[in-house]
Amino acid sequence: MNLDKLTNLGDDVRxxxxxxxxxxxxxxxxxxxxxxxxxxxDTDPDGPASQLLALAPAELGQLPEKxxxxxxxNLRSVQSMLTAHRAAERLEAERLALSKRLQDARILHxxxxxxxxxxxxx
Amino acid sequence: xxxxxxxxRICALQxxxxxxxxxxxxxxxxxxxxxxxxxxxxxxxxxxxxAGLQSTPMSPLNASADQMPVLLVTLLGAERVKAAxxxxxxxxxxxxxxxxxxxxxxxxxxxxxxxxxxxxxMICRMMAEGRQVSRRPDARPEIVLE
Numbered sequence: 001m002n003l004d005k006l007t008n009l010g011d012d013v014r015x016x017x018x019x020x021x022x023x024x025x026x027x028x029x030x031x032x033x034x035x036x037x038x039x040x041x042d043t044d045p046d047g048p049a050s051q052l053l054a055l056a057p058a059e060l061g062q063l064p065e066k067x068x069x070x071x072x073x074n075l076r077s078v079q080s081m082l083t084a085h086r087a088a089e090r091l092e093a094e095r096l097a098l099s100k101r102l103q104d105a106r107i108l109h110x111x112x113x114x115x116x117x118x119x120x121x122x
Numbered sequence: 123x124x125x126x127x128x129x130x131r132i133c134a135l136q137x138x139x140x141x142x143x144x145x146x147x148x149x150x151x152x153x154x155x156x157x158x159x160x161x162x163x164x165x166x167x168x169x170x171x172x173a174g175l176q177s178t179p180m181s182p183l184n185a186s187a188d189q190m191p192v193l194l195v196t197l198l199g200a201e202r203v204k205a206a207x208x209x210x211x212x213x214x215x216x217x218x219x220x221x222x223x224x225x226x227x228x229x230x231x232x233x234x235x236x237x238x239x240x241x242x243x244m245i246c247r248m249m250a251e252g253r254q255v256s257r258r259p260d261a262r263p264e265i266v267l268e
Contacts, residue, residue, distance in 0.1 A: 001267050009257075009266075104259035108266070115263035 001121045009109040016102040023095045030088035037081040041073055049073050057085040125248070128241050129258065135234050136260075142227045148217025156207040160200050167196025238265045 034057075043049035048071040052060060060068075061082050068075055116122045123131070147155075170192060174182035185193045195203050218226065241258075242265050248255045257266065 003267075005267055101256055104256060107259040108257055108261055108263075111259075112263040112267055116267065 001116060001119060003116070003121060006109075006112055006116055009105070009112055013102070013105045013109050016098065016105055020095065020098045020102050023091055023098055027088050027091035027095055030084045030091060033084040034081055034088060037077055037084065041077060043072070047072070057082055123240075125241065125244055125255070128237055128244065132234065132237050132241065132258075135230050135237070139227065139230050139234065142218070142223055142230065145223070146217070149211050149214040150216060152211050152214060153208060156211065157204055160195055160203050160207065163192050163195040164200035164203075167192040171196050235265075238262060239268075242266060242268070 038053055041049065041053060043053065052063065052068065052071050052073060055063075060078065065075055068078055113122070170185075170189070171182050174180065174184060183193070217223075238261070242261070245255050245257060
């Protein structure tokens with residue numbers, strides 16, 4: 001029985017766990033940036049700027065720049081917010097894919113460990 | 123065959139193996155079972171109907187909800203109900219005869235062994251080339267750790 005492979009499978013799980021934690025943290029940071037940039041916009045709660053900020057990011061991104069400026073929003077800040085949002089979405093998709101790979105790797109590692117124990121190799 | 127094609131073939135063979143192992147009854151067997159059931163219902167219903175006709179007051183069609191199938195088969199006639207069941211069972215495939223099933227199962231197992239070993243060799247080669255590749259979670263440990 002090739003026990004080196006069993007060790008490699010364990011290493012794969014640990015590498016994926018580390019990668020998963022890193023991606024999840026980066027996604028969290030981008031989401032936090034979106035919230036911070038949104039909060040930094042000094043808007044009247046009943047004004048047009050608040051209405052624009054209440055839009056889904058995809059809708060907000062579709063608005064012409066002049067509408068954003070006309071509502072009294074800081075264009076650069078809105079663009080940063082949208083960039084952070086897109087990055088958070090991309091990382092979230094990456095996190096989900098990693099989660100599946102990690103789960104698969106854990107399952108296989110566990111099955112191989114059980115097999116090796118049953119065969120008395122451990 | 124590349125890795126994706128190998129895995130598709132493995133997945134198809136695993137499905138075929140499950141179906142062969144499950145030994146689901148085929149059309150003829152289901153038809154025989156249905157015929158026995160219908161004959162039983164018809165006989166039970168005939169006796170109940172007769173008892174209802176001979177009772178005072180006469181009440182041949184008095185039946186609780188759970189006795190309705192019995193009454194239905196008796197009134198429609200066993201042959202008509204059997205024909206309706208045969209019609210429905212026409213969609214079911216015939217079961218593979220036992221010797222053929224065993225032969226095919228052995229062929230599937232042999233092909234699965236070969237393909238899963240090919241898959242593991244391919245994964246090891248790709249990893250050695252520094253490419254990122256994941257194993258299937260249902261890969262067989264005896265092959266992975268070989």
